[in-house]
Amino acid sequence: MQNKLGRFSRFDLNATSTPLEPLPRLSRQIGGPRLFVKRDDCTGLAFGGNKARKLEFLIGDARMKGADTLITVGGLQSNHARQTAAAAAKAGMACELIAVDLVDRKTSVYRESGNMLLNRLFGARVELVGNTGNLSELLQQREAYVIGNGQRPYLLPLGGSTPIGALGYVNCAAELLNQISLQGIALDAIICATGAAGTQAGLIAGLIACGSTIPVIGMSVYTADAQALKETIHTLGQEALTLLGIYERITDESIMVETGYIGEGYGVPTREGWAAIRRLAETEGLLLDPVYTGKAFAGLLAQIEAGRFSEKANILFLHTGGTPALYAYQDDLNEILNRPAFPETLFFERLE
């Protein structure tokens, strides 16, 4: 796999070789399966997260094409925007962010703290826009403006989820297979939060490329349309394989998504998500976030509760990052923390 990936230009963001650790206290509390976490919240760029792996390939491509400016789009608290701004700084490129008001939250911390604060710190130019226009049109308008300025832009769509970006997760799949083999773990499933889908698509492609059949279950946090999401994952994964010169077909059965844990919508925290965040913090000292990983972990706990996995199974949660958003949602979090903690045996009841 490394020689196939080695053909692509890459800009080093210290995004690889993240730890894989067990969650022993939580696993004991729930009485199995055994849970593990792949710590992509610890990629080595600007508070971590999954976008750094994609950006290594995306910036490699941008530099090869002679670009000097990255343009991307996301919500106000987009982790992708923050990591792109940091990566642009490290690569000596300019960065233009289109921050779309996707989530109906008017608090000043939401609009100014968390990722939004960091974007400005990295020197990105942030343009705030309402939630009306079409995202690719917004990108194109920005592109025209930047070209008019004499700059050479490179466009990254939502989440950096292109086939080239997905190569970062092809690489992650290979890294993970190597780690579990060294640690002697027979994995039964991988769970991740899925948004624009480059992460799940890249993982699936990478597992296929390495001959592994470990299933990947994506917990959707962005769309409730399971069919459309599966098609996006399929297309992105297949295109990533094609880039690598691998012509194996991704089967429909290998694309698994759950859309029942989004709650009211993207960026709107759920009670179950907050409960998962609090529980992981209290039992493992591990931080999750309210937009992606908290909801995805809540989905995992619900699937465990529903009996999807055997008690003996080994389940890996891919931690995709997002923790700076905790500060943007601190009002909600404070309210949650003001409620009494319950004994863990009442954990599922306490969601009622």
Ligand SMILES: *Cc1c(COP(=O)(O)O)cnc(C)c1O
């Ligand atoms: C962007 C993001 C995701 C989703 O990744 P996709 O490749 O867009 O599906 C998951 N978790 C976090 C924390 C993210 O920032």
